[in-house]
């Protein structure tokens with residue numbers, strides 16, 4: 080594979096998820112500069128040291144030329160001078176090693192500090208974003224930014240500046256030295272570069288268009304793989320595995336053909352261009368040139384040696400410079416994503432925070448839209464009295480979950496207000512708000528740790544007896560005692576219904592006066608549904624409870640049942656009142672009863 084295409088493949092690999100389009104390149108570079116700012120002075124210091132180190136690396140070349148001068152001089156060899164020159168060689172190598180090592184140590188420490196700063200900034204930012212943001216952004220995507228993208232910056236901060244400084248200063252210093260000896264030597268050292276540059280430019284013709292094609296082809300392969308893997312169960316069950324595999328094969332073959340068509344004509348050119356800056360060719364051209372220069376009487380043989388030695392440095396720096404550009408692009412793309420994460424809008428925090436008078440919840444003409452144009456809730460007004468259970472029912476997509484998440488401020492209303500004890504939830508600081516309101520949502524998240532740790536999330540200072548009492552009330556104690564390590568079992572595997580009872584135990588321990596339960600029985604089998612129901616009745620005592628349930632039987636005894644339809648309250652009342660009304664609730668009830676009798 081040619082170096083250009085290989086770099087292209089690397090770029091394409093990152094491009095599928097990361098490389099910004101050309102118009103975003105400037106924004107990416109700005110993001111990179113901004114993120115690096117906390118350590119920029121240290122990077123500059125390291126670059127200065129690397130520059131001096133690169134110049135020190137030239138001392139041995141000059142010293143070797145001097146040595147040749149001494150050895151080729153007629154008459155006896157001046158031993159003292161030879162020893163002095165040898166010391167210069169050693170000193171040059173030593174100082175270079177020391178300074179470059181020091182520069183790299185500075186950039187590595189800077190990188191460690193920068194990573195810590197960025198991770199702290201991410202944590203600080205994410206702790207202020209609305210909880211709803213986490214439902215819309217997968218933890219995998221956040222982890223990718225927090226880990227991979229910060230790691231992508233590592234190479235740039237820890238290596239790139241030092242490597243690039245050396246790659247620029249070393250040849251420039253060398254050429255300056257050659258100019259000082261004889262300008263023709265400097266010209267000779269870069270003699271093959273114009274041919275290399277021309278061949279490279281020829282190879283790069285249409286590079287961006289080809290890269291776009293390559294990204295598309297990569298994208299096709301990726302979606303064929305994702306399609307195949309994510310739907311493997313269905314695909315196999317319906318005997319379509321061969322067909323699904325064929326679509327991957329077609330995408331892979333098309334990519335292979337495109338790549339071969341692009342790369343094949345470049346291979347010869349690539350071979351020639353890399354030969355032009357390879358050490359043997361550069362050395363040979365320089366050697367032939369300097370012999371001619373010596374014969375012309377323009378330079379001495381010792382100067383000829385210096386010319387060849389410096390010319391040999393050029394190829395390594397050209398390669399380093401061209402790969403350095405790609406490193407910078409990858410880091411800039413990572414910086415752009417990090418910038419995006421750090422710019423995530425945070426929830427406005429009330430200052431000073433107000434305290435609710437009691438745990439009565441009122442929704443006053445609440446409107447909400449996710450996208451700013453379509454209203455999911457269109458003027459919902461409700462009152463949830465302390466010590467009562469309000470059940471929210473309605474067809475799928477009617478806005479039940481959305482409404483429930485407005486109480487704990489997963490999102491802020493776009494119109495109207497949600498109040499607890501007469502205070503708008505937006506006027507209550509998050510810490511205070513979560514002392515008043517708890518929630519058990521559809522997807523119960525269990526964190527890495529013991530069962531007790533998971534329950535204790537509700538109140539970290541709770542004693543073991545309190546954890547057991549909460550688990551018992553949540554109807555999950557028995558199941559926990561059956562685990563090999565009981566409450567100390569790490570990463571226990573629970574069914575959906577069991578996990579919900581763990582979450583209920585957590586909510587019981589947190590002991591918040593207002594509780595929101597979304598689909599609390601969604602995963603439950605009939606047996607665990609009954610257990611979850613018992614746990615719920617435990618929760619209801621003295622609290623303001625808002626429950627969303629699909630199975631109407633589980634909420635038939637609620638104090639108030641609210642039927643939501645297309646974001647508005649269609650009906651409200653007790654089970655008996657609503658049945659008597661023969662409206663939507665009565666129809667839903669009849670349908671569910673019919674289903675359960677079948």
Ligand SMILES: Nc1ncnc2c1ncn2[C@@H]1O[C@H](COP(=O)(O)OP(=O)(O)OP(=O)(O)O)[C@@H](O)[C@H]1O
Nearest residue numbers: 215449450455473474475476477478479480481482
């Ligand atoms: N994060 C989101 N971003 C954009 N739209 C959303 C989001 N979550 C829900 N919606 C949309 O809002 C509307 C109401 O959804 P919601 O989940 O609140 O309904 P639901 O009554 O709880 O439905 P279900 O009973 O199926 O859970 C739907 O049209 C849904 O597509």
